[in-house]
Amino acid sequence: MSVEELKSWIRIHKEEIFANDAVGTGCFSYLPGEVVWAVTKRCNLRCKHCSISEEDPEELTTEEGFAIIEDAAKLGPVKFAFTGGEPLLRKDIYDLIEYASSFDMQVVMATNGTLITKEVAEKLKKAGLERAAISIDGIGGAHDDFRGVDGAFDDVLRGLKACEGAGLAIQLFTMVTHDNYGAIPKIIKLADDLSLWRIYLIYLIAVGRGKDISEACLSTDENMRFFDYVADKQKEVKVWLKPICNPQYWAYLKDKGLVDREDGFEFTGCTAGITRFHIFPNGDVTPCAYLPVKTGNVREQRFLDIVRDSEMFKALRAREVRGQCAACEYKEMCGGCRSRAYAISGDYLAEDPVCSLGDGGRR
Numbered sequence: 042m043s044v045e046e047l048k049s050w051i052r053i054h055k056e057e058i059f060a061n062d063a064v065g066t067g068c069f070s071y072l073p074g075e076v077v078w079a080v081t082k083r084c085n086l087r088c089k090h091c092s093i094s095e096e097d098p099e100e101l102t103t104e105e106g107f108a109i110i111e112d113a114a115k116l117g118p119v120k121f122a123f124t125g126g127e128p129l130l131r132k133d134i135y136d137l138i139e140y141a142s143s144f145d146m147q148v149v150m151a152t153n154g155t156l157i158t159k160e161v162a163e164k165l166k167k168a169g170l171e172r173a174a175i176s177i178d179g180i181g182g183a184h185d186d187f188r189g190v191d192g193a194f195d196d197v198l199r200g201l202k203a204c205e206g207a208g209l210a211i212q213l214f215t216m217v218t219h220d221n222y223g224a225i226p227k228i229i230k231l232a233d234d235l236s237l238w239r240i241y242l243i244y245l246i247a248v249g250r251g252k253d254i255s256e257a258c259l260s261t262d263e264n265m266r267f268f269d270y271v272a273d274k275q276k277e278v279k280v281w282l283k284p285i286c287n288p289q290y291w292a293y294l295k296d297k298g299l300v301d302r303e304d305g306f307e308f309t310g311c312t313a314g315i316t317r318f319h320i321f322p323n324g325d326v327t328p329c330a331y332l333p334v335k336t337g338n339v340r341e342q343r344f345l346d347i348v349r350d351s352e353m354f355k356a357l358r359a360r361e362v363r364g365q366c367a368a369c370e371y372k373e374m375c376g377g378c379r380s381r382a383y384a385i386s387g388d389y390l391a392e393d394p395v396c397s398l399g400d401g402g403r404r
């Protein structure tokens with residue numbers, strides 16, 4: 042398809058691109074923001090890429106969770122996302138969802154999907170869950186292999202169908218690595234066949250267990266070619282394809298002349314610590330699930346005070362980024378993935394090296 046065709050198609054579908062209807066902020070949407078609470082590190086799967094793999098039984102209590110929810114609601118009509126580990130392993134998960142949904146917030150959940158039966162899906166819906174993001178990284182045995190448990194693919198398909206039956210909106214979370222790159226078209230087809238609304242195509246950030254498979258991360262050139270693939274593929278399918286942990290996708294679209302500010306495309310880049318806040322199971326607060334640098338703990342300080350006073354969040358809000366990101370014309374609309382910068386360099390303000398759009402990248 043020609044650039045002009047793609048451009049006009051993107052313009053026509055602008056509302057959908059910005060629609061605030063997903064689990065996750067898509068790594069470009071500041072408003073209204075998202076508070077993510079990883080309620081447990083426990084999980085029934087053993088995924089190769091898991092970002093929180095360390096054994097640590099410490100978890101916040103139900104009452105501590107209620108306090109986080111109350112604080113999150115004071116930030117405005119943000120999304121409140123439950124994740125893990127596997128959030129369905131917490132016995133009080135339905136009470137937590139019900140409490141969160143009593144405020145003016147969209148309540149969403151990221152889950153591996155394997156524990157969702159018809160009964161579970163109906164309970165989630167009744168408690169007030171609006172949407173679920175379910176992980177699929179391969180088809181059949183390839184998914185089982187990536188997720189470390191035989192039968193996981195069949196279980197996740199059952200979970201997807203149960204959510205659909207209960208009236209929950211569903212999207213996919215799909216890791217994109219060297220190992221499953223060839224399966225991405227099949228996963229997109231599966232999502233389209235199931236009439237799913239979105240797939241978040243996640244760049245592997247090498248933290249947690251993901252450190253052991255860092256060689257599976259796409260290189261800069263491969264990642265840019267992946268953007269070519271996604272932009273091109275989007276016109277063929279109804280399901281929305283969103284590369285995440287990749288805020289430069291939106292800069293890429295601008296660089297190609299496919300989106301323009303005059304047309305109302307105002308991407309706002311990496312949201313970590315700006316309107317996206319992550320709470321680990323032990324109460325540590327960080328800017329993003331993939332950026333395990335603690336800036337406070339809700340057992341020592343109110344969540345709202347941490348959000349307001351954190352020097353780390355202030356630096357992220359001010360985009361005090363370095364290297365090619367500092368000089369880049371797309372600094373405001375992208376800012377680089379702060380988690381990837383940290384995973385690769387140990388400095389969350391360092392340049393995002395998996396990019397060929399910034400000054401250093403025009404090499």
Ligand code: SF4
Binds near residue numbers: 313377381
């Ligand atoms: S740090 Fe990376 S994964 Fe996290 S919000 Fe920013 S772009 Fe997305």
Ligand code: SF4
Binds near residue numbers: 397
């Ligand atoms: S150089 Fe940094 S700010 Fe510029 S597009 Fe690349 S990642 Fe984004």
